[in-house]
Amino acid sequence: MFTSNPFAELTAFLPPIAMQAYTVLMVVAVVAGTILDMLHKSSAKFFALNSKKSKARAKRTLRGAETVSLAARTIAKEVVTSGEFCSQQRRISHLFMFYGFFAYITTTVVMIFAYPTPEMATPIFIPMLWHIGVLMIMLGGYWFFFLLRANVVHDGQPVFRLVEADLFIVTLLGSVTFALIWRIVETGGNVTMSKIAFGLYILFTTVLFGTVRWSKFAHMFFKPVVAFQRRVEEAEGSSALPSSTPHQEAR
Amino acid sequence: MGLFSRRKTVTVDSDVLVIGGGMAGCGATYEARYWGRDLKIVCVEKAKIERSGAVAQGLYAINTYMGMHWDENQPEDHVRYARNDLMGLVREDLGYDVARHVDASVHQFEEWGLPIMRDPETGRYQREGKWQIMIHGESYKPIVAEAASKAADEVYNRIMVTHLLMDKTKPNRVAGAVGFNVRSGDYYVFRAKAVIVCAGGASHIFKPRAVGEGMGRTWYAPWSSASAYGLPIPVGAKMTQMENRIVLTRFKDGYGPVGAYFLHLKTYTENAYGEEYESKWYDQTKDLVGDYIDMHPVPTCLRNHAMLEEIRAGRGPIRMVTTEAFQDPHKETVGWENFLGMTIGQAVTWASQNIDPKHTNPELTTSEPYVMGSHATCSGVWSSGPEDFAPDEYQWGYNRMTTVDGLFGAGDTIGGSAHKFSSGSFAEGRIAAKAAVKYVNDLSGEQPQVSEQEYESLKQEIYQPLENYKIGRNEIVAGTVSPSYLLPMHGLQRLEKIMDEYVGGIGANYMTNEPLLTRGLELLDMLKEDLTCLGAEDLHQLQRAWELHHRVVASEAVTRHTMYRKETRWPGYYYRGDHPKLDDKDWHCFTLSRFDPESGEWTMEKVPVYHIID
Amino acid sequence: MPTFVYMAQCDGCGECVDICPSDIMHIDTKYRRALNIEPNMCWECYSCVKACPQNAIDVRGYSDFAPLGHSVRTLRDEAKGTISWKIQFRNGAEKNFVSPIRTTPWGSIKSPAEYEPPTEEMWNSQELAQEPKTLKVDELPALTREQFKPGVI
Numbered sequence A: 001m002f003t004s005n006p007f008a009e010l011t012a013f014l015p016p017i018a019m020q021a022y023t024v025l026m027v028v029a030v031v032a033g034t035i036l037d038m039l040h041k042s043s044a045k046f047f048a049l050n051s052k053k054s055k056a057r058a059k060r061t062l063r064g065a066e067t068v069s070l071a072a073r074t075i076a077k078e079v080v081t082s083g084e085f086c087s088q089q090r091r092i093s094h095l096f097m098f099y100g101f102f103a104y105i106t107t108t109v110v111m112i113f114a115y116p117t118p119e120m121a122t123p124i125f126i127p128m129l130w131h132i133g134v135l136m137i138m139l140g141g142y143w144f145f146f147l148l149r150a151n152v153v154h155d156g157q158p159v160f161r162l163v164e165a166d167l168f169i170v171t172l173l174g175s176v177t178f179a180l181i182w183r184i185v186e187t188g189g190n191v192t193m194s195k196i197a198f199g200l201y202i203l204f205t206t207v208l209f210g211t212v213r214w215s216k217f218a219h220m221f222f223k224p225v226v227a228f229q230r231r232v233e234e235a236e237g238s239s240a241l242p243s244s245t246p247h248q249e250a251r
Numbered sequence B: 001m002g003l004f005s006r007r008k009t010v011t012v013d014s015d016v017l018v019i020g021g022g023m024a025g026c027g028a029t030y031e032a033r034y035w036g037r038d039l040k041i042v043c044v045e046k047a048k049i050e051r052s053g054a055v056a057q058g059l060y061a062i063n064t065y066m067g068m069h070w071d072e073n074q075p076e077d078h079v080r081y082a083r084n085d086l087m088g089l090v091r092e093d094l095g096y097d098v099a100r101h102v103d104a105s106v107h108q109f110e111e112w113g114l115p116i117m118r119d120p121e122t123g124r125y126q127r128e129g130k131w132q133i134m135i136h137g138e139s140y141k142p143i144v145a146e147a148a149s150k151a152a153d154e155v156y157n158r159i160m161v162t163h164l165l166m167d168k169t170k171p172n173r174v175a176g177a178v179g180f181n182v183r184s185g186d187y188y189v190f191r192a193k194a195v196i197v198c199a200g201g202a203s204h205i206f207k208p209r210a211v212g213e214g215m216g217r218t219w220y221a222p223w224s225s226a227s228a229y230g231l232p233i234p235v236g237a238k239m240t241q242m243e244n245r246i247v248l249t250r251f252k253d254g255y256g257p258v259g260a261y262f263l264h265l266k267t268y269t270e271n272a273y274g275e276e277y278e279s280k281w282y283d284q285t286k287d288l289v290g291d292y293i294d295m296h297p298v299p300t301c302l303r304n305h306a307m308l309e310e311i312r313a314g315r316g317p318i319r320m321v322t323t324e325a326f327q328d329p330h331k332e333t334v335g336w337e338n339f340l341g342m343t344i345g346q347a348v349t350w351a352s353q354n355i356d357p358k359h360t361n362p363e364l365t366t367s368e369p370y371v372m373g374s375h376a377t378c379s380g381v382w383s384s385g386p387e388d389f390a391p392d393e394y395q396w397g398y399n400r401m402t403t404v405d406g407l408f409g410a411g412d413t414i415g416g417s418a419h420k421f422s423s424g425s426f427a428e429g430r431i432a433a434k435a436a437v438k439y440v441n442d443l444s445g446e447q448p449q450v451s452e453q454e455y456e457s458l459k460q461e462i463y464q465p466l467e468n469y470k471i472g473r474n475e476i477v478a479g480t481v482s483p484s485y486l487l488p489m490h491g492l493q494r495l496e497k498i499m500d501e502y503v504g505g506i507g508a509n510y511m512t513n514e515p516l517l518t519r520g521l522e523l524l525d526m527l528k529e530d531l532t533c534l535g536a537e538d539l540h541q542l543q544r545a546w547e548l549h550h551r552v553v554a555s556e557a558v559t560r561h562t563m564y565r566k567e568t569r570w571p572g573y574y575y576r577g578d579h580p581k582l583d584d585k586d587w588h589c590f591t592l593s594r595f596d597p598e599s600g601e602w603t604m605e606k607v608p609v610y611h612i613i614d
Numbered sequence C: 001m002p003t004f005v006y007m008a009q010c011d012g013c014g015e016c017v018d019i020c021p022s023d024i025m026h027i028d029t030k031y032r033r034a035l036n037i038e039p040n041m042c043w044e045c046y047s048c049v050k051a052c053p054q055n056a057i058d059v060r061g062y063s064d065f066a067p068l069g070h071s072v073r074t075l076r077d078e079a080k081g082t083i084s085w086k087i088q089f090r091n092g093a094e095k096n097f098v099s100p101i102r103t104t105p106w107g108s109i110k111s112p113a114e115y116e117p118p119t120e121e122m123w124n125s126q127e128l129a130q131e132p133k134t135l136k137v138d139e140l141p142a143l144t145r146e147q148f149k150p151g152v153i
Helices: A006-012 A016-041 A043-057 A064-080 A088-114 A125-148 A164-188 A191-210 A219-236 A246-250 B023-035 B075-085 B092-112 B140-151 B259-263 B278-294 B300-312 B329-340 B344-352 B421-443 B452-472 B488-502 B514-533 B539-564 C015-019 C047-051 C120-124
Strands: B009-019 B041-044 B059-062 B133-137 B154-156 B159-166 B174-181 B187-197 B249-251 B268-270 B319-321 B364-366 B407-409 B589-595 B602-608 C003-005 C025-027 C034-036 C057-059 C071-077 C082-088 C094-100
Touching: A006 A016, A006 A088, A006 A164, A016 A043, A016 A088, A016 A191, A043 A219, A064 A219, A088 A125, A088 A164, A125 A164, A164 A191, B009 B023, B009 B154, B009 B174, B009 B421, B023 B041, B023 B140, B023 B187, B023 B421, B041 B187, B059 B259, B059 B329, B059 B421, B075 B092, B092 B140, B092 B421, B159 B187, B159 B452, B159 B539, B174 B452, B174 B539, B187 B421, B187 B452, B249 B300, B259 B329, B278 B300, B300 B364, B329 B344, B329 C082, B329 C094, B344 C071, B344 C082, B407 B421, B452 B539, B488 B514, B488 B539, B514 B539, B539 B589, B539 B602, C003 C034, C015 C025, C015 C047, C047 C057, C047 C071, C057 C071
Parallel strands: B009 B041, B009 B187, B041 B154, B187 B407
Antiparallel strands: B059 B133, B159 B174, B174 B187, B249 B364, B268 B319, B589 B602, C003 C057, C025 C034, C071 C082, C082 C094
16 A cells, blocks of 8 residues: 555546646645735735834844845744744644645655556655655644644633634645545455545545635745744844843744 | 533532632632641632732732831731721721731742842832832732642632532531633532632722723723622622722823832822812811821822812812932833833833823823722621630631631632732731631531532523523624623623712712612612623633623622711712711711522621720 | 734744633634734733743733834743833833842742641641741730720720
8 A cells, every 4th residue: 555656546547637637726726825815915015014114113234144044044943843833742743744744745746747657667665755744644633633723722612613723624634534545445445435535535635725715824924934024123123022031042 | 621512510629619819819728738738728710820810910019018027017007007098997906917917928928939129228128118018020920829839739720610609507608619611611519618718809890981992901900800799798798898999099091000109209299280289178178087187198088089179170180290200210110110010001001102201290090999808998708807806796716707607708808908918918818728727627527518409500500691692692693782682791881880870980970879879779680680681602701791790799789888888988989979978976887788698688787896906 | 902913923822821811812713823802801911921932912002092103012031030021102212121020940939738737836826837937026916905995895
């Protein structure tokens, strides 16, 4: 199961072009969804205005090298190590999901475009990485869903009362869970069940990427931008926060 | 929280149950452990004890410290001071009792890590005034809460206690309490041998000056929802001095504290034209209250009175002259840090209006009325005093026990015991705890019994607002207007308007009389009936609903006591238009009330004031 | 001045929900981030502001009386035992303050159970725990009925 290319096996009932077109469609949906979300909210205008206001308050100007260094620190901390999360558990769960997703998506695209048919020998590390990615997302995701969601843990909401903010995590978990179920059923040999599982996998995946406009996806980009902006403000002296504390040194 | 949100009933057994984790509650929890080594001590708090209660944002001064070991003050001096400030009517036994113990608590706070300022010349605590010392108290509450956490067997946060439970085996004895978990919704039944009520006094029973977002900027914490009264009154505990509401002169809008300014920065007040005005009203005030105007310091209410009269005469706003004092950088720092450690909102208000006291003399105002037992006034339960010297009529076995067996109180809960503030409330918690542990030991194995029937029926009543909302919601499309249920905020605003207009709020210039009070009771009666129709959308609203219940109970007591006392004892706090003068002949006494849970009737009586200190 | 939460800085950790004395900081169900659900019950106690590890909570003075353009922000450092404040006026003036918050390590308070248990004598007296030592005087003050003001029973 772990070593065979799942998408190549689909060609039994789906031409390769179907999955390729679907993948392109999903990418377009994400890009369009994010852009529409930002346009609808005028987010870009907001960040630009904010940046201007903050520059007006600046007590000193940053040299180019300083700015680059702050950007690098932001990428290293907030992006690469999910440092935006103060809770260690959330940070770790997010890292699992983030890197799991990265592995899962890249290997999906590679398999669908570079190795679309069973005749082309897929190097086994690719599907293995795909499955590892799926498992990582599930580990981080179910951990988050059951034990870490703030509205459940801190606000007393019951675990299964789903709210609008759950759209992303539920469709993500639905997508990768049915991906795994599909693989297990497929390996078992029941063709009908495997088609049903695959159908549900595609359904959840479509909803996941199609509802980006209404989920928190765009914030994935806003947060590192704002984290960078805060570092710049501290360095330029335009921060509204008081200055004497090691809290800043850690950043 | 469960997977499918089924509501559980959680039973918690304890020997001593402390209700409320504020200053008094933390003092009680701490002391109970010392005396009750093997007892089970439980503290239950509606928020989280690290920041709950009136000291959430911190304090910049401890207002009750004798300094006995430096010969600064003796307890009897404090009794005289409090007595004077309350126009003669305090429980001198309770006051002496707190004053003799309070220094120990303050020294303990310092040992625990509270930074207390020192006078650079004498090395003693830096005095702000005769009774007050200055502290860097931003973390006062977390420090004190840590002490309580070390002492308690269990601290239950986010449980709103709604009712006390009575012993089914013996009349007039407490057996525990019930409430609900504000996060999970679970029902909590506390069974205890002794209960110490250390809950908050009453803010938000009179209409506040700011009515939009500004409703939140009450002088006393908005979460002081009168549970100190709403819990004991329905079980028949006698209450005293509920008419003794307090009105505070504070900085405009932000209600920031003026104590450090007057005492340490030596600022003073003037009217809109830069004139001193208090002395103008001396004769008029003397005509109202007699020799009380000649006391030193002048009683707080009389200073309010002069200010109110000056404003009524059209010479407001009243300002505090700060421009002189603020030229000194040290005083300027004290002036600002005074707010940052205690009432941050005042700093925000001034920053927003560009008020720098160095260049502008800020406005003062008088607040809406509040009812409480720990500050400069003393409304609360009628309690037994210290065993060693309380007069017979003030003592019935255990110190700080109410007229209900096994039910103790401390802080805002206890009436007649004024000028305690934070340290005095903590000390009073300790006093009540020692007595409560003694009471538990004296029970020797006898266990008060809660009635399952009672707490099951209370459970229905407690969750009813959730049911009302869910069902009533079907009738309307959306929005806040329903013909069949009231939102807690609706009930609160109605209560505040009734009290404001009929019981002497700001809208009436603190004036009331018997016809107004009678009408007020009628309107309160209808509000009480409507409380059965409260609708709560969620657990947060359910908490608001029960806070309203407690506020309404307290408000009725306030109204009845105000009607009973036929004189104006504290002009500047409130006025009886039909009895405008102080009447020491007939009213140099405490007012006492008791609500009878069986009949639903209130009885009022007078109790003598014994001046045990000369 | 009620609190508000910066969207792009809050990570929905729930610390503010846990600490708010007024029970008004909750998690918004659309963004799973913190939100002040009842600003008119906000005392501006800054408990949530101080508790937020991301400094994502700020305060805007009550709309009833506070014009816009001001800022009062804080950083509370438990390890250092200090709190810092920056006040910015609407007219641009600025004031900074730093104060100590605690002189001992957090968690260092002794439980009362660690002290010697009270003796029979202490039980029968009016003394509270550790008195009269903690009063720093030789004896707990007391009154006797003989000392009462004349005329009092």
